Every structure is written in structure tokens, then in C-alpha cells.
Amino acid sequence: xxxxxxxxxxxxxxxxxxxxxxxxxxxxxxxxxxxxxxxxxxxxxxxxxxxxxxxxxxxxxxxxxxxxxxxxxxxxxxxxxxxxxxxxxxxxxxxxxxxxxxxxxxxxxxxxxxxxxxxxxxxxxxxxxxxxxxxxxxxxxxxxxxxxxxxxxxxxxxxxxxxxxxxxxxxxxxxxxxxxxxxxxxxxxxxxxxxxxxxxxxxxxxxxxxxxxxxxxxxxxxxxxxxxxxxxxxxxxxxxxxxxxxxxxxxxxxxxxxxxxxxxxxxxxxxxxxxxxxxxxxxxxxxxxxxxxxxxxxxxxxxxxxxxxxxxxxxxxxxxxxxxxxxxxxxxxxxxxxxxxxxxxxxxxxxxxxxxxxxxxxxxxxxxxxxxxxxxxxxxxxxxxxxxxxxxxx
Amino acid sequence: xxxxxxxxxxxxxxxxxxxxxxxxxxxxxxxxxxxxxxxxxxxxxxxxxxxxxxxxxxxxxxxxxxxxxxxxxxxxxxxxxxxx
Numbered sequence: 001x002x003x004x005x006x007x008x009x010x011x012x013x014x015x016x017x018x019x020x021x022x023x024x025x026x027x028x029x030x031x032x033x034x035x036x037x038x039x040x041x042x043x044x045x046x047x048x049x050x051x052x053x054x055x056x057x058x059x060x061x062x063x064x065x066x067x068x069x070x071x072x073x074x075x076x077x078x079x080x081x082x083x084x085x086x087x088x089x090x091x092x093x094x095x096x097x098x099x100x101x102x103x104x105x106x107x108x109x110x111x112x113x114x115x116x117x118x119x120x121x122x123x124x125x126x127x128x129x130x131x132x133x134x135x136x137x138x139x140x141x142x143x144x145x146x147x148x149x150x151x152x153x154x155x156x157x158x159x160x161x162x163x164x165x166x167x168x169x170x171x172x173x174x175x176x177x178x179x180x181x182x183x184x185x186x187x188x189x190x191x192x193x194x195x196x197x198x199x200x201x202x203x204x205x206x207x208x209x210x211x212x213x214x215x216x217x218x219x220x221x222x223x224x225x226x227x228x229x230x231x232x233x234x235x236x237x238x239x240x241x242x243x244x245x246x247x248x249x250x251x252x253x254x255x256x257x258x259x260x261x262x263x264x265x266x267x268x269x270x271x272x273x274x275x276x277x278x279x280x281x282x283x284x285x286x287x288x289x290x291x292x293x294x295x296x297x298x299x300x301x302x303x304x305x306x307x308x309x310x311x312x313x314x315x316x317x318x319x320x321x322x323x324x325x326x327x328x329x330x331x332x333x334x335x336x337x338x339x340x341x342x343x344x345x346x347x348x349x350x351x352x353x354x355x356x357x358x359x360x361x362x363x364x365x366x367x368x369x370x371x372x373x374x375x376x377x378x379x380x381x382x383x384x385x386x387x388x389x390x391x392x393x394x
Numbered sequence: 395x396x397x398x399x400x401x402x403x404x405x406x407x408x409x410x411x412x413x414x415x416x417x418x419x420x421x422x423x424x425x426x427x428x429x430x431x432x433x434x435x436x437x438x439x440x441x442x443x444x445x446x447x448x449x450x451x452x453x454x455x456x457x458x459x460x461x462x463x464x465x466x467x468x469x470x471x472x473x474x475x476x477x478x
Contacts, residue, residue, distance in 0.1 A: 129454075134439070150454035153439060168452050168478070357436040 017334055017355055024341055024353040034058055035373040040350060046378055048368045049352040051244035053325050054216050054297045055373025056290055062247065062283040069282035077275045081108075081264070085275030093285050097252050100292060101223060101238060105260040108252050108281075110273050112212055112241025113139040115251025117146055118269035119208065119239055120179065122262075124149040129176040131165055131205075133157065133191070135184045135360055140210065146269075149177075156184070156360065159195045166203040173203040180207070182214025182225035186360055186367070188326030190214070193225050197234040208237040216245025216291045217325055222298060242280070246287040250276045294372075301325055301372040304379055308370055311383035315390050329366040329386075336393050337364035343389040349382055398449075398475065404468040407445070411464065414441050423465035449475050 001009065018024060031039040035055035038047050056062060069089065077085035090108055098106040109115040120143030124130055128149040132140055135156040144151045155161040166173045178200055180191040193209070200207045211224035219227025222245070226232040236257060242250035253260060264270060276284075290297075302325075309323035320328040331337045334355045341353045344366070354365035368382070408421040415421075415431040427433050433441070442453050451474045461467050 145456065148456075151456050152452045152454055153443075155443065165452050168450065357434045362436070 018338070024338070027350070032057070035371060036375075036378060038350070040345075043345075043348050045345075045348045045350045046381065047350050048370070048374075048382060049350050050369060050371065051213070052247055052371050052373075053213075053245045053301055053369070054247075054291060054294055055371040056245070056287050056297075057247040059247075059287070059290060061290060062286045065282040065286040066279040069278040073278035075279070076277045079274055080271055081275045082271050087275070087278060087281070089278055089281035089285065090275055093281055093288075094252075096285060096288055097254055100221070100288060101226075101254045102232065103238075103254040103256050105256070105258060106252055106254045107260060107263055107270065108250060108276065109270055110251075110276050111249060112239075112243055112251035113142075114269040114273065115239045115241065115253055116140050116210060117143040118263060118267040119237060119253040120144055120177070121146040121269070122267035123147075123206070123208070123237070124175075124177050127175070129169060129172055130179060131162060131176055132179045133181065133184075135186060136179060136181065137185060137210065137212070140179050140181075144179075157189065157192055159192055159199065162196065163199055166199060166205065169203075173205050176203070176205040178205050178207050180209055182209060182211040182218060183324060183326065185213055185326065186354065186358075186365060187320035187328050188213075188324040189321045190218075190225055190324070193229045193231050193235075197231055201234075206236045207234070208239065209235045211238055211240040212244060213326065215240045216294065217298065217301065220295065222291045222294060242276075242284045242287075245291055246284050248276075248280045248284040248287065250280055250284060297372040301370060304370045304372070304374050304376075307376065307379045308368060308382060311379075312386055315383075315387045316394065317386065317390070325370045327368040327370065329368070331364045331366065331393070334364045337366055340366050340386075340389055340393045343392065344385060347385045347388075349385055398472075400468055400472045403471050403475075404464060406448075407464050407468055407471075410441065410444065414438075421464060423463065423468070425464050426462055427464065427467070428462070445471060451475055451478055 027040060029038050029040060035052050035057050036047055038045055077087060079085035094106040094108050109118055116139035124147045126148040129152060130144045130149050131152050131154055132144060133156055134153050152165050154165050169176055180196060183190055214224035216222040218224050226235055237253055237255045239253045242248040305325050306323050308327050313319055318330045337353060344351055352367040354367055356362050359365045404423050411421050414437050415433055417431050419430060446452055449471060453474060457470055461470055
């Protein structure tokens with residue numbers, strides 16, 4: 001089989017899983033009206049499949065900051081942070097993120113994906129070990145592969161399984177990097193951080209926590225799981241993204257280890273790419289202030305999340321382990337998931353569809369994500385639609 | 395378990411793999427995990443976790459890059475078990 005035939009085989013497998021014309025993946029969004037509504041084709045659709053957790057994508061402060069940055073600094077930096085792309089805004093955002101996490105060091109990356117790729121591949125290398133949660137995001141897997149370290153996977157959120165693997169490492173555990181996430185993107189559950197910190201200390205390992213989905217969502221000021229659990233001083237490295245609660249694009253790593261700064265000189269995903277555009281940095285800085293002060297937004301977000309979770313549970317759907325901004329409906333077959341996804345679209349509700357092998361445990365997922373801008377009436381409408389579709393799906 | 399031979403590991407793998415594939419075929423040391431058994435990456439990782447528990451070892455994912463057949467996997471497990 002030659003290179004192009006391999007792609008043909010992959011396309012055939014995708015077509016067999018998804019009927020022609022369904023278009024659940026890469027669906028064209030024609031217009032965005034607000035943080036909760038968009039136009040898909042001719043339909044005005046309620047968006048229940050974004051990562052816009054605080055609903056800040058249309059905030060006047062962020063838009064104004066982005067406009068101003070474009071007018072003053074242009075549309076792009078056209079260069080790496082190591083060369084001509086190291087603007088005042090990049091350095092200011094790094095200072096503000098470091099201050100937000102009460103850390104000494106921060107590096108801003110061009111995307112969240114690159115933040116994990118660049119941090120992991122900069123921290124570990126051949127001869128070292130990474131221990132990653134089985135449900136870790138692709139950016140974590142890819143960062144580990146790029147690093148050349150030995151990659152050991154432990155069962156999702158299973159502290160006993162992690163300990164078993166640390167024990168097997170013997171003295172190598174001191175050169176091991178444990179990588180977990182604040183909130184996992186597929187099922188929406190949180191890592192047992194306090195117990196993992198205990199293990200990390202007992203085995204003298206290093207801990208990296210990805211707060212991509214938990215930034216802005218957990219903790220009084222929105223730091224994430226570190227704040228909710230009071231573990232900020234116990235985690236060695238925190239990575240995160242600007243593309244979810246902060247409604248931009250980009251990523252970061254913060255730490256109290258001064259060695260983090262050395263990644264600027266060795267991390268290819270940091271060096272060999274153009275730096276984020278001035279508009280992106282400006283809107284992210286404005287969003288970070290809103291996130292920090294957004295206690296009421298978080299309160300509304302969690303109220304909405306509980307409303308949807310309890311309603312779907314009551315209807316009889318099988319859901320992820322705990323309520324949160326990601327509410328995953330677990331289905332036994334792709335056919336059931338497609339029926340539900342189609343039914344929701346026919347009622348002008350957009351959610352994410354996740355099919356095997358991307359979904360955990362061979363399940364298929366209809367993945368809803370809630371935001372603070374959703375109204376109680378919108379959630380009610382979603383609940384009623386799920387309830388109406390239940391007999392045809394399960 | 396420390397005295398286990400490569401042959402015993404291969405036999406055990408053949409038995410376990412039968413539960414992880416929907417393909418009705420006789421599994422031998424030469425059987426290719428992907429092309430013959432159509433085992434996807436997630437199923438393979440779950441199988442590896444079972445094997446790790448059975449032998450009290452950890453198999454690095456990066457070491458699986460060179461594993462194509464049942465025999466390759468048995469050789470890898472034997473190597474890790476022998477050095478642990």
C-alpha cells in the first residue's frame with residue numbers, strides 16, 4: 001500500500017463510520033451571533049459544543065483590546081519570540097499569568113497544543129520517564145513522543161495504578177514526570193490531585209498539570225484545579241490554553257522552578273514558530289482580567305452545568321462521572337450517538353460527536369459543553385429535546 | 395513468574411489476543427496484530443495494561459513502535475521482564 005492508498009483506506013473507514021453528508025465533523029459555522037448562538041447552513045443553532053466556558057467570546061473589553069492592538073501593532077508579528085516576534089504584549093502577558101498563579105516563571109506559546117509539546121519535550125528526554133493518564137489529550141501524547149522519553153500510561157484517574165507504575169520504576173521514579181489534567185476533555189471529570197501529589201512527593205517525581213479545561217472554571221479566582229484543591233505550591237508545572245475560557249488562541253506554562261526559562265532556548269515548539277498575533281495577546285490579557293474577577297460567571301456556569309447534568313440523568317441517559325461544564329452522554333454504539341446528534345441538530349442544537357477510538361472504553365459520546373452565557377430557558381430547551389429523543393436513542 | 399520462558403509468554407499472548415479481536419482466525423507467533431487481527435490502538439493499549447499487571451512490568455508505549463507480530467510483543471515483554 002503506497003502513501004496515498006493509506007489515506008484512501010482511512011477515508012473509506014471514516015465513510016463507513018459516518019454516512020455520507022452527515023458532516024458531524026468540521027461542520028461549517030457560517031456566522032456567530034453570540035457566545036451561545038450561530039448559523040449552521042440555514043439554521044440558527046444553539047451552541048452547546050464550544051469551549052467558551054465563561055461566555056467571553058463577544059466581551060466588549062476583549063474586542064476593544066484586540067481592535068486597538070491591530071491598529072497599533074498590525075495583524076501579525078511575522079517571527080519567532082527568539083527573533084523579531086518578542087513584543088511588549090507577550091512579555092506583559094507572561095508577567096500577568098505568573099502573577100495570576102503566584103509563580104515566578106511563565107512562558108507563552110503560540111497554541112495550547114504547542115504549550116504541552118514544548119514544555120514536555122523541553123523537560124524530559126531520552127532515558128527519562130513520563131507517566132501519563134490514559135485519557136490524556138493528544139497534545140500530551142505528542143509532546144511525550146517528541147521528547148524521546150519512555151512513555152508509561154496509567155489507568156484513567158486510578159491512583160493505585162499510578163503508584164504501581166512508580167514502584168516498578170525503582171530509582172528511575174526520581175527522573176519521572178507525571179502528567180495529568182485538571183478536567184478531562186472527554187468525560188469532564190477531575191483529577192484526584194491531592195492523592196497524586198502525595199505519590200509525587202513519596203516517589204520524588206515531578207508533576208505537570210494541564211489546566212486547559214479547568215482554567216476559569218474551578219477555584220475562587222479561576223486558576224483551576226490547583227486553586228480548588230489548595231495545591232498550587234505542590235504542582236511543579238502548570239500548562240494551559242487561551243483557546244477555551246480566555247476565548248483566544250495560545251498557551252502557557254507557569255512554574256516556580258527558575259529552570260523553566262531555559263525552555264526558551266531548547267524547546268522547538270516555542271522557537272520555530274511565529275509568536276501569537278498582537279490582537280490575540282491583547283484580547284487574552286483583557287480576558288484574563290475578566291476571568292480573575294469572574295466569580296459570578298463561574299457561579300452561573302456551574303448552575304447551568306448542574307441543571308443540564310441532573311436533567312439528563314433524570315431522563316435516564318448514562319453520563320460521565322461528575323457534573324461539570326463538560327457533560328458527556330455515553331452511548332454503546334456509534335449508531336446511537338449519530339441518531340442523537342442528528343436529532344439534536346434537527347432541533348437546532350449543536351453538540352460534539354465523539355466516536356471510537358477517540359472516545360474512552362469503546363463508547364461513543366455526545367459531548368455537551370455549557371457556558372456562563374447560556375440562559376436557564378436555553379438549558380430547559382436542551383433538556384426537553386434530549387428527553388424527547390431518548391426513546392429513539394436508547 | 396520470573397522463570398517464565400519466551401514460549402510461555404507467546405502462548406499466553408495468543409490466548410489473550412483471542413479475546414481482543416473480532417477476527418475469526420488462528421493466532422500464531424507470526425500473526426500481525428494490526429493487519430491480521432484488526433486490533434485498533436485503544437484495544438492494543440488495553441491489552442498491554444492487562445499484560446503489565448500479569449507480569450508486574452511497565453511497557454513503555456514508545457517501545458511498541460517496533461512491535462508488529464505476536465512474537466515481537468512476546469520478545470519485548472520477555473526483555474522487560476528479564477531486566478526488571
